[in-house]
Amino acid sequence: MLPWLILVSLGSSPALAQVRQVDVLVTVVKDRVVALPGSGSPVEEPLGVDETIVTTTAQGPAGFAQTSRRLLGFSSGLRRWTEVPLGIEEHVERHHVLPRLLMVQTNRRVHGFQESRGHWFSDALGPNESVKQLQGHGHVIVVVTSERALAFSAFTGGFFAVRWSAQEQMQSIDQTNDVTVIRTSARQLAFRSHAGGWTELK
Structure with a gap:
């Protein structure tokens, strides 16, 4: 009987219960955007005068709202x-939401949000730089532009960029939850979610 009792005790322990991911739902109530986590009270963010909601979404514990003035x-x-x-004449072109991070691309910048830190990072696009691809999986999102590749991780701070050499063309992207490999016409580049930069595979 003793082993069985120990198993029951472990199965109902608070430590194990905390491992479970709690999902959130984002909705709009009158002049407020409201996050409804799986437990606890709703968390509200008031809208300003004449501020309107453009879109809301959520994945797992991460929530996102775009208004006429800002990203939340x-x-x-x-x-x-x-x-x-959002800056003057800055317009959102696409967004990608994962449970631990989200990415928003505008005509001026890319913005990344880490759910664990509750913090935004931003990186400006060049005057002639265009975004070709935005792809994410697990804990990493990668933005491929005409000039470089930008990696954003749920664990490390900020964007990590690698620039293309002259005439270099991207061929493919492979991703797991924590590793991204980009193959180009000249090399293979790897980014890992807990690392602080790109490495070239040789």
């Missing part, structure tokens, strides 16, 4: 909204 990221772990203002 929600962290279930920290139970808070964090904003990044």
Whole structure:
């Protein structure tokens, strides 16, 4: 009987219960955007005068809302909204939301949000730089532009860039939850979610 009792005790322990991911739902109530986590109270973010909601979405513990003036990221772990203002004539072109991070591409910048830190990072696009591809899986999102590749991780701070050499062309991207490999006409580049940069595979 003793081993059975120990198994039951471990199965109901608070430590194991905390491992379970708590999903969040994002909705709009009158003049507020509201995050509804799986437990605890709703977390509200008031809208400004004449500020309107463009879109809302969520994946796992990460929530996202785009308004006419700003981008809002929600962290279930920290139970808070964090904003990044949109610049004058800055327009959102696409976004990608994963449970631990999200990416927003505009005509001026790329913005990345880490759910665990509740923090936004931004990187400006060059005057002639265009985004060709935005792809994410697990803990890494990669943005491929006409000039470089930008990696953004759920664990490390900021964007990590590698520039293309003259005449270099991207051929393919392979991804797991924590590793991204880009094959180009000249080399193979790898980015790992816990690393602080790209490495060339030789």
